[in-house]
Amino acid sequence: MDIPSVEQIIREDIEFLRHCPNKDNCAACEESVCVMVASVADFPTAYGHFTIVGFVNNKDNKDHIMIIKGDIGDGEDLLLRIHSACLTGDALGSLRCDCGPQLHHALERIEKEGRGIVLYHQAEGRGIGLVNKLRAYALQDAGYDTYDANVMLGFPPDARDYEIPAAMLKKVGVKSVRLLTNNPEKVAELERYGIKVTERVPHELPPHMHDREYLKTKKERFGHMLELDHGWD
Ligand SMILES: [Zn+2]
Numbered sequence: 001m002d003i004p005s006v007e008q009i010i011r012e013d014i015e016f017l018r019h020c021p022n023k024d025n026c027a028a029c030e031e032s033v034c035v036m037v038a039s040v041a042d043f044p045t046a047y048g049h050f051t052i053v054g055f056v057n058n059k060d061n062k063d064h065i066m067i068i069k070g071d072i073g074d075g076e077d078l079l080l081r082i083h084s085a086c087l088t089g090d091a092l093g094s095l096r097c098d099c100g101p102q103l104h105h106a107l108e109r110i111e112k113e114g115r116g117i118v119l120y121h122q123a124e125g126r127g128i129g130l131v132n133k134l135r136a137y138a139l140q141d142a143g144y145d146t147y148d149a150n151v152m153l154g155f156p157p158d159a160r161d162y163e164i165p166a167a168m169l170k171k172v173g174v175k176s177v178r179l180l181t182n183n184p185e186k187v188a189e190l191e192r193y194g195i196k197v198t199e200r201v202p203h204e205l206p207p208h209m210h211d212r213e214y215l216k217t218k219k220e221r222f223g224h225m226l227e228l229d230h231g232w233d
Contacts, residue, residue: 048111070115079116081106127159166193
């Protein structure tokens with residue numbers, strides 16, 4: 001059996017969506033998990049030249065995307081970053097977290113590698129949403145850490161789920177990845193949903209005075225593999 005190319009999958013999905021009775025309302029779809037490529041476009045950036053791919057799904061009604069560099073080919077050992085959306089960090093230059101530099105560094109790294117994917121996961125505030133994240137910030141200003149703040153708001157410390165990201169990866173033919181992450185939970189979750197992680201590639205940036213406490217919480221309470229010892233302030 002021929003393995004379909006990414007281009008072929010994309011063409012077929014776009015054609016499928018054209019005729020899907022639920023295309024304007026994925027939530028009405030009764031499939032257990034349906035993830036479809038909705039659009040693909042050229043994507044030149046300050047970090048390099050990529051392809052940007054938009055997905056729809058029937059589980060969470062969120063606009064997850066992929067930024068792809070090079071050929072996925074046999075789908076083995078792709079350098080992958082799954083980046084959780086963070087409006088404040090990604091777009092507004094927030095120093096409360098390390099998301100912005102992590103995202104941009106991942107794009108740079110994948111550009112340099114010549115082959116890989118940044119999966120932009122719409123899971124703002126570890127899955128609790130933007131406004132709830134700002135509520136958690138207010139609690140942090142009152143002295144609680146990000147873990148306790150989420151729990152005080154009635155959420156799990158980490159509310160992210162990787163079923164859809166894993167299905168997106170499978171959709172474009174990814175089988176195994178070298179995952180850019182400091183978070184062992186992300187490795188375990190991807191493997192749970194059938195994507196093999198052949199290597200965890202550390203993705204640590206130097207802390208600074210504003211995010212040192214946040215990174216300490218990531219290390220001590222979420223089990224992230226961080227050194228936090230760059231001699232920076
Ligand atoms: Zn952030």
